[in-house]
Amino acid sequence: MGHPVGHARRHSLAQRRRSVGLSQDELAHALGIERSTIVRWEAGRTEPQAWVRPPLARALQLSEEQLDDVLHAESASPDAVDRRAFAGLATALALAPLARARTGSQIGATQVRQLRQRTARLRRLDDHLGGMDTYGVYTSEMDATAKLIKTASYSSTTARALTGVFAEQAQMAGWAAFDAGRYVESRRHYRAALSAAKESGDPGLEGNSLAFIAYEKADTQTAAQSTRVAGTRTTPRVRALLHERLAWAYAVSGQVSATARALDAAVAAVNESSHFPEPDWVFWVDPLEIDIMAGRCYTELGRPARAVPLLDDALSRYDDTHSRDKALYSTWLAHALMDADDPERAAYVTEHAIDLASGVGSVRPGERLRGVLSRLTRYGGPEVAAVLERARG
Structure with missing residues (x-):
């Protein structure tokens, strides 16, 4: 049009x-x-x-x-808008007033539904903001829900639902802490999420909590456990998410065949049709996400012939407004291009990643870029020299 x-x-x-x-x-x-x-x-x-x-x-x-x-x-x-200013505006919009139950008051399905909707709005802040911007918001919401669980009155059905919401919020807080480089806090929140998920009786939430724990250290045993816990009792996108994270753990440990099997399972799951609604916490899982993870995995495995086409295509369809994530994923493409002996293109990709990462409230793009830039110093050429000079400036 x-x-x-x-x-x-x-x-x-x-x-x-x-x-x-x-x-x-x-x-x-x-x-x-x-x-x-x-x-x-x-x-x-x-x-x-x-x-x-x-x-x-x-x-x-x-x-x-x-x-x-x-x-x-x-x-x-x-x-070009200051992301910190956007953080304040977006947070204010996400935190539209929600009536909290008074101590000892009775709550039911309506209040739980409102709490889930509020959690979904907050979750979408992560699309455009880093953990440094969202961590305080997520922990405050998690603490408020914990207080509600302790002080309000409700049925056993509502108790399980409330505990499930708390598990989602603890996962969000753990992810924000991880993104902000607060690793002690992230592990603490993930453990709280796992305990709450078990109590809620939701196998998908339990599996996702395990997958978060596994992701930090690429723990293949815990990642595999996450898929076993979820089993076939969860929706397709939940299974796709857990299998792609299992693939990542295998890739980091250098297990080529196991990585390919996990990626195949993720692709099959994400393309599976289902009459059951997906939980909001997998709203972002789609074939594009699986392609990006596959590209990252094949980069880690030193397979640039597989990685470069996947990442090239996926990143061309990935909007620059998702600046943190696109900057991160671009660093894997840069590494894959260097593996393919194309340092000139790697330099272009790195330069764009530097632009995207500017001002992002996350430690991860900077950590990844330092590794890319260190590797680029091994190469010559004006394009490489230009990006290295810019990084030094």
């Missing part, structure tokens, strides 16, 4: 490129320039020179005047 001329000012350069269906590589090829140049334009570090503006405008289906509007609107694009 085309975009009305009068709306051009609303788009940043990156947004406009995506709206006409062009990847950065495709736009660079159409203009006869390097992809790294497109990356610099979209990051706002440089502007297109006069000679390239006419063909750029044509490629983006704009007049040159409209292109000028887009370029000048770049600083107001969502990518």
